Amino acid sequence: MKLLKEVDILHNKKLVIVLNLVALILFLAFLPLFYRLGLVIQESSGRTLVINPLDPFLALLCFLVILVVHELIHGLFFKIFKPENKVTFGIVWKSGMAYATSPGSHYTRVQMLVITLAPFVCLTSFLTLIYALNLMSLMGYTLLAAMHAAGCTGDFYYTYHLTCKFTNQKILVEDTESGLRIYGLED
Known part of the structure; x- marks a missing residue:
C-alpha cells in the first residue's frame, strides 16, 4: 500500500476557510433548489402557502438537532x-x-462513500418526507434542507477525493482523527 493523499479536514486552517466559503456558496445555491422542490410538492398536494414568522428561529433550533x-x-x-x-x-x-x-x-472506496454520503441522503429524504406530509412549513423546509446540505460540504469534499481524484486507482481509505488517508492498492 502506498499513501496517495492525507486529508486533514479539522486542523488545516486554509482548507477550513475554503470549505466554509464553499458551504456559504452551497447554501445560497441550495436555497432556491429546495424552495422550488417545496413548491412542486405544495402544488401537487393542493395546500396553500403558510408563513410563520418563527420559522427561521425554529429552523436554527432544529438544525442543531440535525447536526447531532x-x-x-x-x-x-x-x-x-x-x-x-x-x-x-x-x-x-x-x-x-x-x-x-x-x-x-480501513474501508473500501464504496464503503467510505456510503459512510460519507449517508447523512446527506437520509436527512434530505427525511426532511422532504416531513414537508410532504405537511408537518413542516415551506420556509422551514427550505431553510433546514439548505443549511443541512451546505453543512455537508466536508462530506462532499471527501466524495470528490474518493470519486474524482483517484478514479482510475484501486484505493483503501483509512479514517483518521482529523480526516482521511487514501492508499493506493497494488493490482
Whole structure:
C-alpha cells in the first residue's frame, strides 16, 4: 500500500476557510433548489402557502438537532462496516465542525462513500418526507434542507477525493482523527 493523499479536514486552517466559503456558496445555491422542490410538492398536494414568522428561529433550533443526527448517521455506518472498531464524536469549536470518526479503521472506496454520503441522503429524504406530509412549513423546509446540505460540504469534499481524484486507482481509505488517508492498492 502506498499513501496517495492525507486529508486533514479539522486542523488545516486554509482548507477550513475554503470549505466554509464553499458551504456559504452551497447554501445560497441550495436555497432556491429546495424552495422550488417545496413548491412542486405544495402544488401537487393542493395546500396553500403558510408563513410563520418563527420559522427561521425554529429552523436554527432544529438544525442543531440535525447536526447531532448527521454525525450519528456517520457513526452508524462506521459500525455497520466495522462493528468491532470504536467510533468517537466531537466538535471543533474554532471551526464549527462536528465530526464522527473511527480512527485507524480501513474501508473500501464504496464503503467510505456510503459512510460519507449517508447523512446527506437520509436527512434530505427525511426532511422532504416531513414537508410532504405537511408537518413542516415551506420556509422551514427550505431553510433546514439548505443549511443541512451546505453543512455537508466536508462530506462532499471527501466524495470528490474518493470519486474524482483517484478514479482510475484501486484505493483503501483509512479514517483518521482529523480526516482521511487514501492508499493506493497494488493490482
